[in-house]
Amino acid sequence: MQNNLKAIREAQHLTQRDVAEALQMPANNYHQYETGKRRMKPEILISMAKFFDVPIDEILMQRLPERYISVSADQKKILTKYKTLTEQHKRLIRVILEELSVPESGGISMQQNPELRSASRSSGNLPESEEPPAELNPEQLPDVPEDL
Numbered sequence: 001m002q003n004n005l006k007a008i009r010e011a012q013h014l015t016q017r018d019v020a021e022a023l024q025m026p027a028n029n030y031h032q033y034e035t036g037k038r039r040m041k042p043e044i045l046i047s048m049a050k051f052f053d054v055p056i057d058e059i060l061m062q063r064l065p066e067r068y069i070s071v072s073a074d075q076k077k078i079l080t081k082y083k084t085l086t087e088q089h090k091r092l093i094r095v096i097l098e099e100l101s102v103p104e105s106g107g108i109s110m111q112q113n114p115e116l117r118s119a120s121r122s123s124g125n126l127p128e129s130e131e132p133p134a135e136l137n138p139e140q141l142p143d144v145p146e147d148l
Contacts, residue, residue: 004058004060004061005034005048005059006034008052008054008058008059009034012052016030016031016034019048023044023047023048033048045060
């Protein structure tokens with residue numbers, strides 16, 4: 001719930017102080033609601049829902065609707081470009097991202113990841129006869145234009 005309060009507040013470009021003043025409560029109290037250090041009474045929950053103009057269940061939900069997820073301009077460009085890719089290329093991107101998210105991997109190993117090798121071949125990036133390099137290193141990757 002506390003993460004939801006913060007996301008809803010930030011989506012409306014408000015500070016904690018703004019909300020506390022509007023709800024006529026000490027700023028420290030609101031801060032404690034938002035950080036989960038203070039339990040919210042039902043009447044406070046109702047007041048916050050009315051103030052933010054959201055249904056109560058959006059404050060209480062495990063996952064907020066997408067409209068509260070902030071995306072930077074760079075992330076929007078990447079998502080827009082991703083939407084134009086073929087399904088094979090999307091699969092390749094997902095596999096690469098999964099590999100990069102493993103902290104101890106140290107790089108992207110195409111030999112150890114048959115799905116990455118398969119996705120790369122099926123997308124036309126590797127001929128069937130050519131073996132991929134043992135590991136892709138970020139320094140070996142070509143420069144990507146700024147507009148991608």
